[in-house]
Amino acid sequence: MTATTIVRGLPPGPPLRMLQLIRYVRDPYAMLRGYARRYGDLFTVRTARVCVMTGRPDFVKQIVTASVDQFDAIHEPGPARVLGLHGTTRMAGRALRRDRRLLVPHFQGEALNVLGGMIREAAIEAFAGFRPGETIVVREPAIAVALDIILRTVFGADTPERRQEFRTAVRAFSKGFGNAPFMLLTALKFDNDELPPYRRFGAARRRLEDLLQDAMRRARATSADGDGGPPSVLSRVVAARYDDGTAMSDEAIRDNMITALIAGHETSVVSLCWGLYWLHREPRYLQMLLDELAPLGPDADPMAWGRLPFLDAVIKETLRLWPVVTDINRKLAQPMQLGTYELPAGTNIAASSAILHYDPDLYPDGETFRPERFLERRFGPHEYLPFGGGERMCPGSHFSVYELKIVLATLLTRWRYTLLDEGTMRVKRMGAMMTPATGVRLRLDGARW
Numbered sequence: 533m534t535a536t537t538i539v540r541g542l543p544p545g546p547p548l549r550m551l552q553l554i555r556y557v558r559d560p561y562a563m564l565r566g567y568a569r570r571y572g573d574l575f576t577v578r579t580a581r582v583c584v585m586t587g588r589p590d591f592v593k594q595i596v597t598a599s600v601d602q603f604d605a606i607h608e609p610g611p612a613r614v615l616g617l618h619g620t621t622r623m624a625g626r627a628l629r630r631d632r633r634l635l636v637p638h639f640q641g642e643a644l645n646v647l648g649g650m651i652r653e654a655a656i657e658a659f660a661g662f663r664p665g666e667t668i669v670v671r672e673p674a675i676a677v678a679l680d681i682i683l684r685t686v687f688g689a690d691t692p693e694r695r696q697e698f699r700t701a702v703r704a705f706s707k708g709f710g711n712a713p714f715m716l717l718t719a720l721k722f723d724n725d726e727l728p729p730y731r732r733f734g735a736a737r738r739r740l741e742d743l744l745q746d747a748m749r750r751a752r753a754t755s756a757d758g759d760g761g762p763p764s765v766l767s768r769v770v771a772a773r774y775d776d777g778t779a780m781s782d783e784a785i786r787d788n789m790i791t792a793l794i795a796g797h798e799t800s801v802v803s804l805c806w807g808l809y810w811l812h813r814e815p816r817y818l819q820m821l822l823d824e825l826a827p828l829g830p831d832a833d834p835m836a837w838g839r840l841p842f843l844d845a846v847i848k849e850t851l852r853l854w855p856v857v858t859d860i861n862r863k864l865a866q867p868m869q870l871g872t873y874e875l876p877a878g879t880n881i882a883a884s885s886a887i888l889h890y891d892p893d894l895y896p897d898g899e900t901f902r903p904e905r906f907l908e909r910r911f912g913p914h915e916y917l918p919f920g921g922g923e924r925m926c927p928g929s930h931f932s933v934y935e936l937k938i939v940l941a942t943l944l945t946r947w948r949y950t951l952l953d954e955g956t957m958r959v960k961r962m963g964a965m966m967t968p969a970t971g972v973r974l975r976l977d978g979a980r981w
């Protein structure tokens with residue numbers, strides 16, 4: 533028997549940093565799968581930072597099941613400026629676990645059920661203005677739907693005026709960090725508040741913080757009165773207590789809500805675009821879904837939509853085929869052995885859904901949209917990674933799947949469409965996300981039933 537040699541140092545990877553950066557920005561899916569084919573299960577990528585990447589299921593399992601003390605928070609000035617210093621993205625270890633235990637339940641389970649009606653309303657509002665024969669670039673109304681849903685259900689903006697105030701503030705905020713000068717400064721790790729792009733962004737963030745502070749004040753007043761509609765995520769978090777009876781600080785609530793806004797907005801837009809694209813590209817699956825939806829009708833109880841197995845499989849397959857977040861990143865606080873490599877503390881590592889979701893043993897015929905694969909077998913958390921995993925897994929995973937189900941069911945039970953995009957859909961980067969290049973173009977054909 534031969535003893536395995538442990539290698540101390542980083543696994544191999546491509547040499548040219550600038551080329552990797554360009555490839556990552558243009559198409560991380562193709563880049564990551566290409567490197568996995570060339571370098572194997574574990575390879576090192578050098579983009580804005582040096583990172584060891586894998587999509588091999590047992591390595592992914594090691595990463596997502598590691599103890600809470602295995603990882604440090606990743607500190608980078610750009611994201612800190614956008615997401616703030618007090619939210620969970622800046623935490624690690626026991627502190628991270630404590631804050632997530634307070635936050636995450638309010639994005640899940642019972643808390644979600646009551647929000648279904650609001651989600652349907654937002655979807656109808658955004659799509660009702662289109663006339664038969666008109667072309668819908670899905671991305672545009674999808675942005676309005678996703679933002680509206682977060683404003684209503686997470687921030688508790690319950691009147692059109694309040695939503696409009698938030699919309700204006702969110703637009704300025706997103707413009708502030710989504711422009712080239714801001715991104716260039718953060719990529720070069722310049723960290724001076726007086727630089728004009730940072731100053732402009734700072735003013736936009738303060739405006740959003742003020743609105744959030746006001747929303748917190750209202751949430752406290754409403755929960756004291758016990759009046760009003762279904763409680764928003766914000767009002768539940770404001771009322772929540774740690775085990776020792778204390779509340780989360782206003783700064784932490786504010787930063788966590790801003791993070792939810794950024795993390796939960798564009799991700800839902802892109803996923804809805806892909807869902808509508810694939811269903812119209814593969815009409816037999818659209819028909820199977822319509823057959824499942826028909827008995828419940830367009831005004832079904834949203835919770836009943838939430839329980840439909842084929843609708844669930846369609847969403848899962850959409851998120852498998854084009855995972856919006858291609859890799860989940862961690863920084864080692866302690867050394868970790870992955871395969872034959874002993875990676876030192878301080879190493880950046882990432883588990884890549886873009887590779888894992890195309891593993892031929894898990895997903896035969898992985899390039900094909902085939903929702904029934906999720907009815908034929910169950911996948912473990914290390915085999916399916918659209919929402920990441922472990923102590924940092926997306927707190928909005930239940931929320932966004934529920935949202936996607938209701939929005940898809942609402943749009944498909946009310947209206948009929950024809951896909952106008954032909955051939956293979958290319959992907960294009962918009963800010964941090966890769967999106968279908970055309971935004972997905974549908975012609976509205978008329979009412980469904």
Ligand code: HEM
Binds near residue numbers: 621856917922927
């Ligand atoms: C289809 C929609 C979505 C996808 C694909 C998605 C995916 C992800 C992924 C992959 C992560 C990183 C997880 C990790 O590192 O293990 C993440 C983090 C996060 N997501 Fe989502 N997400 C979605 C929607 C949402 C929604 C709707 C919300 C909230 C309303 C949300 C809130 C967050 C937050 C706050 C984090 C940061 C968690 C932390 O580091 O503490 N996401 N998301």
